[in-house]
Amino acid sequence: MTVLVIAIALTIPASFHVFIKNAQQASSTLEATNQISLFLKPELTNEAGGKVAETLNKHPQIAVAELVTKEAGLQQLKSYSGFGDALQALDFNPLPAVVGIKPKDSLTRPDEVEKLLGELRALPETDFVQLDTEWMHKLHAILTIAQRSVVVFSVLLSLGVLFIVGNTIRLELQNRREEIVVAKLIGATDRFIRRPFLYAGFWYGFLGGTLAWLLVSFFLLFLRGPSRHLAELYGSPYALSFLSLSETELLIGASVLLGIIGAWIVVSYHLRELDPT
C-alpha cells in the first residue's frame, strides 16, 4: 500500500519530466527541418526566380535553396488541397514562384535566424518571407515553463513521499510500542531500536522508486506507437526516449533517500515519548 502510494507520487513528476524531455528532443529534430519560404514578386518569371535560387545557394548560412516554379506550385496545390476542380476554373495562374530555403543546421539561434530573414526580405525580388517554424520557438518557451513546474511538482511530491513513509513508520512504531519499551528497559540503545525502522524506510523507498520506474516505462511503451506515427507524419526519424540510466538512478536513489529520511525523522521524534516510566 505504502509502496504503491510512493510509486504513484513519484510517477507523476517522473513521467511529466520524460514527456517534456521528449517534447524538447522532438522539437529540436523538427527544427532541423526549419523551412523558409521566400515568395517572389508575382511579375517575376521562373527564370529570374531560378537565378535568385542560384545566388542564395551560395549564401554561407543556407544549405539548400530550391525554386518551386509557378506551375509546380499550382500542381502541388491541386494535389494537396482538394481544390483541384476549383483551380481548374481559373484561366490564369495566380501563384508566384517560391524559393524554398533550408538554412544550415548550425543556424539555430533565434537572432541569427532573424538576421537571415532580414537579408532575404531586403532582396529586390522578394515579395514576402515566411518562416515556418516560429511556433517552434513558442513551444520552446512553453516547455521551459513546464520544466520549471516539474521541479516544483517534484519537491511537493517528495514531501508527500516523506509523509507517507513517516506515517507508515509511525503506525508500525505504535504497533510495537510495548516491544520498544521492553527493549529500552533491558538496555537497547536508540540506534538499536531505530535500525529496523530505517531498513523498513529503505525498502519502502526502494520498492516505491522501482515501481515508479516501471510505471513510467509502461506509460512510455503505451505512447510509443502513436508517437512513432506522429513522427512519421512530420517526416522525422525521431524515436521516443525512455528514462536514461542516470535518471533511473536519480529516481530510485531519491526515493530510497526519502524513505530513510522519513523513517529517521519519525523514529527520532517518537523515541523520546517511548521512554519507560
Add this chain to the structure above:
Amino acid sequence: MLQFINVSKRYSDSGEVLSNVCFQLEKGEMAFLTGHSGAGKSTLLKLIPVIERPNRGQILFEGKPINRISKRQVPYLRRQLGLIFQDYRLLHDRTVFDNVALPLLIAGFSQQETARRVRAALDKVGLLRKEKRFPLALSGGEQQRVGIARAIVHKPSLILADEPTGNLDPGLSAEIMDLFKEFNQVGVTLLIASHNLDLISRFACRTLKLQQGQLVEGG
C-alpha cells in the same frame, strides 16, 4: 555495590515520594524492600536503572554516581542490571526462546553464544522444554520464570525485582523466591521489592522497610 546517599524523589503531583533514603547493598547480598503500597518501593527501584532520576542525593552503582550519567550511557548501565516486573513484561508475539534471547540480541552476542546462554537460563528456571511456546500459552508462574530467565541470561551484576510474586498464588510465589535464593547462593546480588511479609519472613535476609518515603528499618 549499590549505595544510596540522602536520596530524595519528588513528583510534582504527589509530593515527596522518597526522602533522605540512605542504604548500602553489598556484593552477593540478597535484600528485600518492603512497605505498604505507595511507600515508594517502585520509585526506589526505578532510580537504579535510571527510569527516574532523584531530585536530591547520590546513587552509586559499583562506585559510579548513576544519578548523573548521560542519556546515552543509560542503556549500557541497564545491561548490567536484570529487571523483573510484576506483570512480567514479555513480548507475546515472540517465543519463550526469543523473549529470553532479547538482552543478548541487544548486546550483540553471536547466535551460537546466544543459544547456549538462553538454554542455560531456561534450564535454571525449569522451562527448557517450553522454549518454542508463546508466553500466553504458559501459566502465570511459568511466565514469570521466563521473565526471570530473561533477567539473568546476560549475567547482570544486580537483579532488581519489583513485586515479582504479586500476581501469583502462595505456592508459586514460594517457588519463585526459592529460585532467587538459589541464584543468591551462587553469588548473584538481588534487591526484591515485596509487600508479602509472610513470604519474606521465611528467608534470613536483610529487609529494608519504607514508610511514607522514609527508610525506617534495615538502612
